[in-house]
Amino acid sequence: xxxxxxxxxxxxxxxxxxxxxxxxxxxxxxxxxxxxxxxxxxxxxxxxxxxxxxxxxxxxxxxxxxxxxxxxxxxxxxxxxxxxxxxxxxxxx
Amino acid sequence: xxxxxxxxxxxxxxxxxxxxxxxxxxxxxxxxxxxxxxxxxxxxxxxxxxxxxxxxxxxxxxxxxxxxxxxxxxxxxxxxxxxxxxxxxxxxxxxxxxxxxxxxxxxxxxxxxxxxxxxxxxxxxxxxxxxxxxxxxxxxxxxxxxxxxxxxxxxxxxxxxxxxxxxxxxx
Numbered sequence: 001x002x003x004x005x006x007x008x009x010x011x012x013x014x015x016x017x018x019x020x021x022x023x024x025x026x027x028x029x030x031x032x033x034x035x036x037x038x039x040x041x042x043x044x045x046x047x048x049x050x051x052x053x054x055x056x057x058x059x060x061x062x063x064x065x066x067x068x069x070x071x072x073x074x075x076x077x078x079x080x081x082x083x084x085x086x087x088x089x090x091x092x093x
Numbered sequence: 094x095x096x097x098x099x100x101x102x103x104x105x106x107x108x109x110x111x112x113x114x115x116x117x118x119x120x121x122x123x124x125x126x127x128x129x130x131x132x133x134x135x136x137x138x139x140x141x142x143x144x145x146x147x148x149x150x151x152x153x154x155x156x157x158x159x160x161x162x163x164x165x166x167x168x169x170x171x172x173x174x175x176x177x178x179x180x181x182x183x184x185x186x187x188x189x190x191x192x193x194x195x196x197x198x199x200x201x202x203x204x205x206x207x208x209x210x211x212x213x214x215x216x217x218x219x220x221x222x223x224x225x226x227x228x229x230x231x232x233x234x235x236x237x238x239x240x241x242x243x244x245x246x247x248x249x250x251x252x253x254x255x256x257x258x259x260x261x262x263x264x
């Protein structure tokens with residue numbers, strides 16, 4: 001549990017501190033991994049396989065999120081030539 | 094005892110590599126540290142009696158997602174590091190403050206859960222007519238959780254189409 005919490009916190013710090021959107025996406029992957037560790041730890045402790053089933057769902061959602069997010073990064077980079085999220089203000093008015 | 098030692102060693106590696114992922118300057122190095130981190134998390138899954146999830150972790154994360162990240166890192170071809178040309182102090186302080194708040198919250202939860210013991214275990218494994226980790230997970234996935242499974246496959250299809258449309262140069 002504490003390992004999962006620590007990994008989660010590292011992911012949150014990564015999201016907050018870094019300005020490179022690719023590293024922010026990797027921090028989100030770390031957060032999802034922390035959630036998976038938690039699910040599987042409880043699954044092992046309670047002798048209940050439902051946690052592993054949900055971990056599979058989390059992995060599927062993480063894969064979908066990574067694909068769409070990286071597609072967005074590519075489309076954005078083609079327009080603005082940057083991956084710095086401070087310069088991403090297309091929807092500001 | 095040996096299990097506890099293995100758990101702490103693997104945990105130390107996982108946390109160390111996670112810190113490296115977040116803190117290193119070079120994005121390519123960060124992706125490679127992410128691979129190592131995922132491999133150690135897979136080792137942790139084996140330690141926690143779920144070898145099927147460990148294999149899935151290595152295949153999907155270390156094999157698929159990280160290759161995707163590497164492609165994007167190579168494609169965007171960073172000429173200047175994004176954090177070099179602006180003052181990071183204000184954002185860093187804000188992020189560390191928020192992280193400290195989350196840490197306090199999680200610490201309070203951990204303290205509360207140590208004071209109260211875990212409830213009695215209701216074993217559902219007895220209801221499943223097959224043995225073995227992969228068989229049990231597959232049985233649950235295709236009986237009780239069939240609808241979420243189909244929704245997840247639908248989500249993957251939509252994500253695949255969306256990624257292709259987003260990354261295409263012109264429609």
